[in-house]
Amino acid sequence: MSVKxxxxxxxxxxxxxxxxxYHFHDERLWDVRQKRDQEMHILPEWQELRxxxxxxxxxxxxxxxxxxEQFEKNAKANGIYVHxxxxxxxxxxxxxxxxxxxxxxSLIKSKSMITDECEMREYLxxxxxxxxxxxxxxxxxxxxxxxPSHVVLPAVQKLTGDVAALFAKHYNxxxxxxxxxxxxxxxxxxxxxxxxxxxxxxxxxxxLVAETGSFVVCTNEGNADLSANVTGLHIATLGIERIVPxxxxxxxxxxxxxxxxxxxxxxxxxxxxxxxxxxxxxHIILVDNGRSDRLAMDDFWSSLKxxxxxxxMNTCPVYRRSGGQSYGAVYSGPIGAIIDPTFNKTxxxxxxxxxxxxxSCTNVCPVKINIHEQIFKWRRVLVEEHEIPFxxxxxxxxxxxxxxxxxLYRAAIKGTNVALSxxxxxxxxxxxxxxxxxxxxxxxxxxxxxxxxxQNRLKSAQKQSEKGGQVQ
Amino acid sequence: xxxxxxxxxDVILAKLRExxxxxxxxxPLPDVVTLGDLDASPKRFEDNLLRMGGSLWPRxxxxxxxxxxxxxxxxxxxxxxxxxxxxxxKITDLRSLKEANLVxxxxxxSPFGIAEMGAIFLSEKELSDHLAxxxxxxxxxxxxxxxxxTANMHTAYQEREEFKSAAYGVLMSGPSATADIQxxxxxxxxxxxxxxxxxxx
Amino acid sequence: xxxxxxxxxxxxxxxxxxxxxTLELLEKLGQDVYYPLDQTCxxxxxxxxxxxxxxxxxxxxFIKNFSDCDVIVGPTGSCVHHIRDNFDxxxxxxxxxxxxxxxxxxxxxxxxxxxxxxxxWAEFPHKVGIHNSCATxxxxxxxxxxxxxxxxxxxxxxLLSAVKxxxxxxxxxxxxxxxxxxxxSVTEEAISAQMGLDKVRDHHDAGADYIVSADTSCxxxxxxxxxxxxxxxxxxxxxxxxNGARS
Numbered sequence: 001m002s003v004k005x006x007x008x009x010x011x012x013x014x015x016x017x018x019x020x021x022y023h024f025h026d027e028r029l030w031d032v033r034q035k036r037d038q039e040m041h042i043l044p045e046w047q048e049l050r051x052x053x054x055x056x057x058x059x060x061x062x063x064x065x066x067x068x069e070q071f072e073k074n075a076k077a078n079g080i081y082v083h084x085x086x087x088x089x090x091x092x093x094x095x096x097x098x099x100x101x102x103x104x105x106s107l108i109k110s111k112s113m114i115t116d117e118c119e120m121r122e123y124l125x126x127x128x129x130x131x132x133x134x135x136x137x138x139x140x141x142x143x144x145x146x147x148p149s150h151v152v153l154p155a156v157q158k159l160t161g162d163v164a165a166l167f168a169k170h171y172n173x174x175x176x177x178x179x180x181x182x183x184x185x186x187x188x189x190x191x192x193x194x195x196x197x198x199x200x201x202x203x204x205x206x207x208l209v210a211e212t213g214s215f216v217v218c219t220n221e222g223n224a225d226l227s228a229n230v231t232g233l234h235i236a237t238l239g240i241e242r243i244v245p246x247x248x249x250x251x252x253x254x255x256x257x258x259x260x261x262x263x264x265x266x267x268x269x270x271x272x273x274x275x276x277x278x279x280x281x282x283h284i285i286l287v288d289n290g291r292s293d294r295l296a297m298d299d300f301w302s303s304l305k306x307x308x309x310x311x312x313m314n315t316c317p318v319y320r321r322s323g324g325q326s327y328g329a330v331y332s333g334p335i336g337a338i339i340d341p342t343f344n345k346t347x348x349x350x351x352x353x354x355x356x357x358x359x360s361c362t363n364v365c366p367v368k369i370n371i372h373e374q375i376f377k378w379r380r381v382l383v384e385e386h387e388i389p390f391x392x393x394x395x396x397x398x399x400x401x402x403x404x405x406x407x408l409y410r411a412a413i414k415g416t417n418v419a420l421s422x423x424x425x426x427x428x429x430x431x432x433x434x435x436x437x438x439x440x441x442x443x444x445x446x447x448x449x450x451x452x453x454x455q456n457r458l459k460s461a462q463k464q465s466e467k468g469g470q471v472q
Numbered sequence: 473x474x475x476x477x478x479x480x481x482d483v484i485l486a487k488l489r490e491x492x493x494x495x496x497x498x499x500p501l502p503d504v505v506t507l508g509d510l511d512a513s514p515k516r517f518e519d520n521l522l523r524m525g526g527s528l529w530p531r532x533x534x535x536x537x538x539x540x541x542x543x544x545x546x547x548x549x550x551x552x553x554x555x556x557x558x559x560x561x562k563i564t565d566l567r568s569l570k571e572a573n574l575v576x577x578x579x580x581x582s583p584f585g586i587a588e589m590g591a592i593f594l595s596e597k598e599l600s601d602h603l604a605x606x607x608x609x610x611x612x613x614x615x616x617x618x619x620x621x622t623a624n625m626h627t628a629y630q631e632r633e634e635f636k637s638a639a640y641g642v643l644m645s646g647p648s649a650t651a652d653i654q655x656x657x658x659x660x661x662x663x664x665x666x667x668x669x670x671x672x673x
Numbered sequence: 674x675x676x677x678x679x680x681x682x683x684x685x686x687x688x689x690x691x692x693x694x695t696l697e698l699l700e701k702l703g704q705d706v707y708y709p710l711d712q713t714c715x716x717x718x719x720x721x722x723x724x725x726x727x728x729x730x731x732x733x734x735f736i737k738n739f740s741d742c743d744v745i746v747g748p749t750g751s752c753v754h755h756i757r758d759n760f761d762x763x764x765x766x767x768x769x770x771x772x773x774x775x776x777x778x779x780x781x782x783x784x785x786x787x788x789x790x791x792x793x794w795a796e797f798p799h800k801v802g803i804h805n806s807c808a809t810x811x812x813x814x815x816x817x818x819x820x821x822x823x824x825x826x827x828x829x830x831x832l833l834s835a836v837k838x839x840x841x842x843x844x845x846x847x848x849x850x851x852x853x854x855x856x857x858s859v860t861e862e863a864i865s866a867q868m869g870l871d872k873v874r875d876h877h878d879a880g881a882d883y884i885v886s887a888d889t890s891c892x893x894x895x896x897x898x899x900x901x902x903x904x905x906x907x908x909x910x911x912x913x914x915x916n917g918a919r920s
Contacts, residue, residue: 013863026871028655030846040822045507047821055502062494065485072481078639084481136661137652153652160654180653184661191662196569212636222607222648222663229604229640230569240484247635248504251626255508255588265520266589266625268649269663275639278601288484296491315820317850321864321871354861356854356868357721358807363820376759379723388723392860396724403682403718404730406711413686434859438866439897442687449685449692453708457696461708 003346005387006329008354012322015157025157026320032153033314035263036364043255052252054368057305060243061295067210067243068286074213078275081283088118091287095120095202095235096127098283102233104129104199110217110224111135112204113151113308114237114287116330132194134223136187143170149324149332151310152261157323191223201227202235205273206257206307207250208243208286214274215242215284216250218257218267225271232280236273240286241295241304253307256366261309294342299377303338305367312361312371318354327351334361338374341382349387352378413448505626512587512623514671521590524646525659526667529613540670541579541613548576553599553606556581556615556672563602572602578609578664582616584632585669588624591645592616592669595638603640612647612664617673676704677742679776681752681889682714688889691910695748695779698916702789709738715747716762717755721855728762735760739776740768744786748779748912750809750888751855758812779912780887781815784828791835794917798838801914802881803829804872804895806888807850815887819848829887829911836914842881849875853894869898873906883907885914 016022040046060067072082085091091114099107107129109115121131121142133139137154141147143166148154155163160178168175173186203224207216215236217224228234244250258267276282295301313319313333324332329340329348337355340348352375361371382388402408435441447455509516518528531540537557541550551566552559557579566572580599582592592614599606606612622628634641648663659665676699680692699706715735716728735756739745747753756776763769783789805827809815816827833839852858852868859865873895876884884906886892892908899906909918 009861009864012861016863016867022867024654031655037819037822043508048505048507052502052505052507055499058494059496059499059501062492062496062499064492065488068485068488084484086480086483090480134662135652136650140652155652156655158654160656163653180656181658183653184650184658188660188662192573195662196573220649221661222644223661225607225642226604226662229607240488245501246504248626248629251624251629252505252507254625262651265524266591266643266645268524268645268647270591270643270645272635272638272641274636274641277596277603277640286484288480288487292484292487292491295488296493298493301493317852317868318861318864321867322861352723353857356807356850356852356857356865358850358854359811360807360820360848360850363811363818376721379721380725381723383723383725392722393724396719396722396727400716400719400724400727400729400731403714403716404734406713406734409682409713434862435897437862438901439862439869439894440900441897442683442893445687445689447689449680449689450710452689452693453696454710457708458710 003344005346005350006327006348008322008326008328008350011326011328015323015326016321021157021159022321024159025323028156029314029320032263033364036260036311036314039259039263039265049252049256050366050368053256053366054305056244056249056252057367058302060245061241061301061304064240064243064295067245068240070210071208071213071243074211075284076213078213079282080213080276081281083283083285085285085287085289087289091118091237091285091289092120092123094285096124096129098235099129099200102200104233106194106197106199107131107202108134108195108198108227109202110204110219110227111138111154112237113148113330114204114239116148117289118287132191134191134195134227135219135221136184139187139191140166146325147330150313151308151331153310157325195226195230198231200233200235201229201231202237203228205236205238205242207253208238209247209250210243211246212274214272217271217273218269220268222269225269228273229277234276234280235283235285237285237287239291240288241291257307257309260311260364260366290342297342300338300342300374302369303335303374305369306335307367309366311364311366315360315364317358318356322354334371334375338371338378341378345382345385345387349382352382410450504630506630507626508624509588510623510627512621514618514621516587517585517590517621519590520588521646521669524590525649526590526646526669529668529670531670537615537670541577544668545577545611549574550577550579551575551609552579553602554579554581554615563605564600566602566605569604569608572605572608575605575609577611577613578606579613579615580606582614583634584620584622585616586625586628586643587621589643589645591643593632593634593641593643595634595641597638607663609664611666612668614667614669615672616669618671619673674705674743675741676706677739677745678706678708679712679739679745679747679752680708681747681749683893684749684889687893688910691748691889691912694910694913694916694918698912699746701794701916702783702787707742712738715752715755716760717752718855720755720759720762725762732760732763736763736769736772739772743775744782745772745776746779746782747776748887748910749890750778750806750813751890753778754808754812778809778813778815778887780809780829780832781813784832790831792915795835795915796837796917796919797914799882799920800840800842800880801833801883801885802842802844802876802879803827803833804851804884804886804891805829805848806886806891809887810848832915833885833911842876842879844875844879846875851891851895853891858894865894866898869895870902870904873899873904877904877906881906883909885909885911887911
């Protein structure tokens with residue numbers, strides 16, 4: 001089966017046509033970026049925190065198997081069942097086995113990017129298990145059958161009216177209700193009975209602590225604390241890269257996470273799970289799903305430092321204008337552009353090109369991932385591995401030949417009314433056509449600089465220096 | 473469980489050992505750091521608690537804790553998780569989630585707060601193992617002592633042994649909140665609708 | 674000091690006046706300017722598209738043209754960024770290293786190397802909005818970056834402040850990318866053009882009569898967006914103002 005690359009440019013253009021959506025999306029995320037800036041200005045130690053966070057993560061990744069073993073040993077000693085999954089399929093089978101062994105039919109869960117990555121809901125539903133997302137944004141996306149649009153703001157691409165229409169369909173609320181307060185309340189009222197009657201709870205997690213065998217979940221709604229604690233069964237799924245060595249390391253990360261993500265000092269709930277609750281059972285699934293491969297990639301291993309704050313998305317001018325859905329992936333935005341191709345080079349081959357390489361993402365990253373440089377490097381990898389379209393590669397080959405030859409190049413833009421009328425056809429056709437769709441073309445000029453120079457300066461220049469350029 | 477999972481473990485660890493790029497000698501573990509403002513004052517705690525959407529409830533002259541809470545929440549079902557606070561219901565009396573779901577106000581004692589975040593800590597110890605019940609209640613009253621404040625997240629993790637001893641430890645900075653619908657900040661999404669701190673000294 | 678003048682391909686073809694202004698300005702500042710006639714491009718279009726191998730011959734030509742210069746000056750941030758940071762399609766000989774290490778963007782050359790702060794001939798009685806291209810901002814670091822919270826500095830503004838009659842508009846998002854991004858401007862043309870339009874509107878709403886930049890490629894894109902959408906704003910290269918253009 002051939003895989004089609006994600007049509008980011010096309011989907012992004014469609015999002016832009018929804019003017020109200022686009023304007024809100026851009027303003028909302030820019031506002032979050034500014035709030036993040038304010039937090040940075042409050043803390044003079046901001047850059048030192050970023051540096052420490054980066055160093056701790058790099059150290060942990062360099063010693064990953066040892067820390068995972070330490071974690072496993074301590075978590076087991078605390079009475080937690082520790083499982084390992086090589087990929088999404090294996091993860092989903094594990095969850096299903098645990099649930100089936102408890103005869104659990106209703107699973108409530110807090111937000112977790114990795115279960116989306118594993119496509120867990122899609123796997124469990126046919127097994128007769130009802131999965132309910134308890135985070136509001138994630139629930140909205142679940143009801144609308146969409147991937148999260150953003151790692152911390154899953155439904156940020158929607159307006160109130162979209163949610164009203166969705167809730168009217170599923171919760172029987174007023175489709176014209178345009179008040180986020182009453183819609184949020186409707187979700188609370190709809191979720192409570194499901195929470196109270198659930199058979200099992202599931203959470204993701206932000207950090208694993210090797211030293212104590214505990215894990216930490218950060219949420220604002222408190223839905224993870226409900227999901228984990230209302231039943232006797234708590235399953236937590238985390239990627240193997242989520243680990244830090246010491247409890248004290250969390251001091252650095254908790255101080256950076258929510259400030260980078262939302263511009264708030266901390267999430268409303270920061271929950272540390274170390275042991276199953278009284279008479280309860282706790283399972284942790286440590287998921288690889290491509291992470292060990294990524295750790296073996298020279299230019300890209302450090303993307304595993306990511307703590308999923310979404311700051312790179314908030315600041316990204318392309319993401320803000322194209323919306324998360326246009327990335328067609330679990331991870332969107334700049335971090336998605338460097339992570340997604342590790343899952344599927346063909347499908348996500350377009351994403352590293354969905355960037356102007358402006359570098360703002362790298363500057364806001366709390367763990368100092370050189371995101372824009374990795375985007376740049378991915379382009380080279382994708383070209384070398386023939387994952388970009390033939391036409392595009394041919395254009396570059398021709399451009400390379402033309403620009404390497406002063407004679408051909410001068411011939412191509414020769415004359416007075418240069419360039420636009422006499423540019424080689426392939427450049428005109430492939431470049432100026434799309435250029436001109438939403439923009440005017442540059443104004444034609446009477447003379448290139450080069451010919452002006454020959455006319456006005458060459459003689460004096462040659463007089464001054466015998467080394468002057470050759471006249472053709 | 474079954475052997476598949478044991479295999480997965482060994483395969484993953486072997487792969488990580490075999491191929492990883494970052495080499496341990498290049499990336500030493502940095503020393504534990506204590507950065508930033510080390511002010512552990514009640515004022516700093518209060519400012520940040522308010523910022524996070526929490527509130528403070530001052531006791532009036534000669535008023536008992538019970539009277540103070542009743543003044544804020546008259547005529548509602550109050551449940552207490554601490555012997556310091558007398559209520560008709562105790563958290564240990566709650567027999568089911570459905571009972572807990574009917575609680576309007578839960579009163580708890582927090583062993584410490586973090587000034588930087590306006591955060592309070594709760595564990596299974598303070599909640600008598602009723603971990604879900606505190607989150608099912610509509611409102612939360614937290615009793616806290618000014619002498620139990622630590623400055624920031626660094627000092628909290630280094631000084632408070634609870635992080636290493638509690639089975640369940642939650643830091644709460646204000647009430648449940650969401651801004652998932654068009655960016656409008658709303659308190660009380662899934663957990664408590666309000667969080668109020670009363671100083672006990 | 675032999676100063677090689679590097680005028681990139683699109684500037685040569687579309688913005689000769691900015692190139693002339695650069696040459697004249699460097700001469701006014703007493704520089705011995707040498708313009709190799711056989712120059713074309715730095716190789717960035719191919720490199721940025723991931724087609725680094727296709728940049729090989731162009732990079733080689735660039736070295737041939739400029740290796741005997743003491744410094745190379747280009748009035749265009751993104752090309753200088755390419756040369757300094759990504760110019761690796763060819764073998765890194767000492768000649769190549771010399772060129773890469775000694776290539777400067779015009780503003781940084783005047784500000785850091787010549788250390789000139791006065792332009793007595795310059796007068797520009799207009800309100801300008803400065804557009805720092807992402808290459809000048811985040812790679813060449815000619816101005817402070819808002820994401821890092823560093824103390825404010827701006828080399829282009831320092832230079833422009835010496836120009837008589839000039840005043841500055843303050844856009845809301847001073848270091849938001851304008852969406853040009855080289856081939857990005859065509860591969861994702863709709864998003865690119867929206868970014869450009871948002872950018873020029875931001876400057877326009879801040880009261881700017883002109884957008885001034887050290888990067889002609891960004892301006893070419895922004896001008897196209899402004900003209901298509903009837904945003905009444907003009908564009909000028911920083912070299913033209915510093916060289917004494919009045920409008």
